[in-house]
Amino acid sequence: MLRVKNLHKAFDEFKAVDGAHLRVEKGQLVAVIGPNGAGKTTLFNLICGQLQPDKGKILLDDEDIGKLPPHVICRKGIARSFQIANIFPRLSVFRNAQVSVLSQQKLSNKLFHPAAQLAVDETDHILDSVGLLDKKMDLAGSLSHGDKRILEIAIALGNLPDLLILDEPTAGMSPDETTTTMALIQRLAADQGLTILFCEHDMEVVFGTAESIMVMQQGHTIVQGDPQTVRQNIEVQQAYLGDE
Amino acid sequence: MFGELIRQKSFGVSLVLFLTLLVAPSFLPRFYIYILAVIFVTALLAMSLNLCVGHGMLFQFHHGVFYGVGAYTAGLLLVKTSLPWWIALIAGPLAAAFAGLLIGMFCIRLNRLYFGMLQISLGSLIWAIAFRWYDLTGGDDGIHGIPIPDFIASTTGSYFFVLIVTVICLLLMFLILKSPFGSTLQAIRDNPERCAAVGINVRRHQLITIIIATFFGGVAGVLFVIVEGSIFPDLLFWTLSLEIFIMCLLGGWFTFAGPILGAALIVSLRTFVGTYTEYWTLILGVILILLIFFLPEGLMGTNYRQLFRSRVKYNGEYQTE
Numbered sequence: 001m002l003r004v005k006n007l008h009k010a011f012d013e014f015k016a017v018d019g020a021h022l023r024v025e026k027g028q029l030v031a032v033i034g035p036n037g038a039g040k041t042t043l044f045n046l047i048c049g050q051l052q053p054d055k056g057k058i059l060l061d062d063e064d065i066g067k068l069p070p071h072v073i074c075r076k077g078i079a080r081s082f083q084i085a086n087i088f089p090r091l092s093v094f095r096n097a098q099v100s101v102l103s104q105q106k107l108s109n110k111l112f113h114p115a116a117q118l119a120v121d122e123t124d125h126i127l128d129s130v131g132l133l134d135k136k137m138d139l140a141g142s143l144s145h146g147d148k149r150i151l152e153i154a155i156a157l158g159n160l161p162d163l164l165i166l167d168e169p170t171a172g173m174s175p176d177e178t179t180t181t182m183a184l185i186q187r188l189a190a191d192q193g194l195t196i197l198f199c200e201h202d203m204e205v206v207f208g209t210a211e212s213i214m215v216m217q218q219g220h221t222i223v224q225g226d227p228q229t230v231r232q233n234i235e236v237q238q239a240y241l242g243d244e
Numbered sequence: 245m246f247g248e249l250i251r252q253k254s255f256g257v258s259l260v261l262f263l264t265l266l267v268a269p270s271f272l273p274r275f276y277i278y279i280l281a282v283i284f285v286t287a288l289l290a291m292s293l294n295l296c297v298g299h300g301m302l303f304q305f306h307h308g309v310f311y312g313v314g315a316y317t318a319g320l321l322l323v324k325t326s327l328p329w330w331i332a333l334i335a336g337p338l339a340a341a342f343a344g345l346l347i348g349m350f351c352i353r354l355n356r357l358y359f360g361m362l363q364i365s366l367g368s369l370i371w372a373i374a375f376r377w378y379d380l381t382g383g384d385d386g387i388h389g390i391p392i393p394d395f396i397a398s399t400t401g402s403y404f405f406v407l408i409v410t411v412i413c414l415l416l417m418f419l420i421l422k423s424p425f426g427s428t429l430q431a432i433r434d435n436p437e438r439c440a441a442v443g444i445n446v447r448r449h450q451l452i453t454i455i456i457a458t459f460f461g462g463v464a465g466v467l468f469v470i471v472e473g474s475i476f477p478d479l480l481f482w483t484l485s486l487e488i489f490i491m492c493l494l495g496g497w498f499t500f501a502g503p504i505l506g507a508a509l510i511v512s513l514r515t516f517v518g519t520y521t522e523y524w525t526l527i528l529g530v531i532l533i534l535l536i537f538f539l540p541e542g543l544m545g546t547n548y549r550q551l552f553r554s555r556v557k558y559n560g561e562y563q564t565e
Contacts (some may be wrong), residue, residue: 048439048441049440050437050440055464069440070440070441071440071441071442071443071444071445071446072443074441074443075443079441079442080440080441082441084435086435086438087434087435087438088430088431088435088438090430090433090436090498091427091430091434095427095431097425098444099427099428099431099444100442100443102424102427102428103428103439103442103443103444104443104517106443107424108424108425108428108444109425109428109452110423110424110425111419111420111421111423111425111454112416112419112423113423113424114419114422114423115422115424115426115427116422119422126534134434135467150425151272155442156442157440158442159442159443170540176318182391203415230393
């Protein structure tokens with residue numbers, strides 16, 4: 001479904017992504033791991049169009065999406081969450097999720113029709129599926145950190161994506177919240193047939209959930225494979241797991 | 245379509261206020277009727293600016309230009325051509341919206357403060373045209389004694405016309421803000437990056453907002469011509485833009501009606517304090533300083549209960565919705 005081939009991105013002298021490769025097959029749960037500064041977030045920003053690659057290809061179903069702006073990439077079926085809770089703090093939880101549903105239904109430019117009556121069922125359904133329905137009228141800015149992160153996933157789901165990209169979905173969460181969130185992500189993948197690409201610091205989380213793992217170091221891909229293969233890879237052990 | 249409106253908590257108050265204003269000319273002296281009309285015009289202008297500033301976080305620093313373009317278009321068409329008056333009145337907002345599109349197309353490529361800076365420079369170009377093109381615009385003198393159609397030429401006539409048009413415009417703005425378009429605009433205000441990532445064309449959305457806002461700014465300009473019967477380059481000068489920006493901040497830029505309150509306060513201050521001392525802006529300055537320290541979200545945007553309940557520093561908890 002998604003192929004990243006020999007991707008490069010430099011900020012001035014610093015090579016943030018320097019030869020990254022990635023395969024994501026339909027329906028897979030794929031994790032990207034690597035130490036801090038390995039280029040995981042930059043890689044996601046490149047895939048989603050927030051940044052443009054210097055060199056290399058990003059193919060979505062054989063179409064090169066490397067040079068497209070974010071909103072066009074989103075319409076091709078890739079939705080994402082961000083590492084920092086990236087929500088709309090002054091809007092209610094319901095309207096946070098509704099923004100992307102309206103965008104998906106191409107209603108964002110509709111004038112003179114109350115938004116409160118549009119896409120209500122779809123939005124409620126999404127909030128229900130992530131467990132935020134009882135907080136739908138709360139201001140998003142007043143949610144707990146964990147709930148904000150969940151809301152972010154809900155916003156991404158509003159686009160009915162084929163591929164959901166989550167940048168450290170459990171960053172800053174308590175162990176309990178982490179378990180709940182990962183269970184939620186696995187359930188979403190199973191129930192809605194989503195393909196999910198995520199990056200994560202917590203090794204237990206990654207090896208417990210991912211079907212395929214890509215390891216990055218200093219911007220380049222060391223290896224990608226199933227958890228067993230990755231665990232046994234000598235280079236990975238030296239570069240990353242050995243540090244712990 | 246209007247259900248949303250009636251469900252508002254403040255609907256009753258607004259209705260009573262509107263009805264009071266409708267009968268005001270029967271008991272208020274003419275001077276106050278004139279001041280009220282000026283307040284309506286200014287309030288509409290501030291409200292149109294707030295579409296950009298408060299709801300879109302677009303720093304439209306030189307919104308006064310579009311007010312001026314609306315006023316000059318209507319004024320010049322009334323004076324220099326024999327076209328029917330209503331064409332002049334409609335042409336004003338359209339010209340303003342067109343100017344908004346032209347200037348917006350350039351500014352929209354920049355972010356935040358840079359957007360505002362470019363706006364000031366491009367807007368000042370239009371001011372320079374009005375100021376320098378003496379043959380057409382009368383230069384610094386402007387044009388006075390513009391022929392206004394009879395039925396709205398009197399103080400009361402213009403008062404009613406301005407009141408009705410302002411209310412209609414406010415209703416339209418309200419509906420726009422409650423629509424998916426407005427909802428999306430407020431989401432862009434909070435987080436443009438996130439909006440792009442959910443498939444919204446942020447720049448196009450912002451440009452449409454500017455066009456809508458400048459259209460209403462143009463309406464305010466036309467209403468100014470009807471109230472005052474004159475046009476002059478100060479309408480497009482940046483100090484006016486600054487003043488309406490302050491109105492938005494003072495009243496509460498994240499609220500719907502805040503700019504109306506801000507406009508009413510500043511116009512009153514200018515009229516009533518301004519007759520005693522020309523240093524009335526000094527008072528405005530003090531008010532602004534107090535505002536920044538104590539009510540950063542403006543008069544209507546502040547959560548007063550929270551402000552007074554605790555002695556802890558106001559944490560600026562969001563009070564939209």
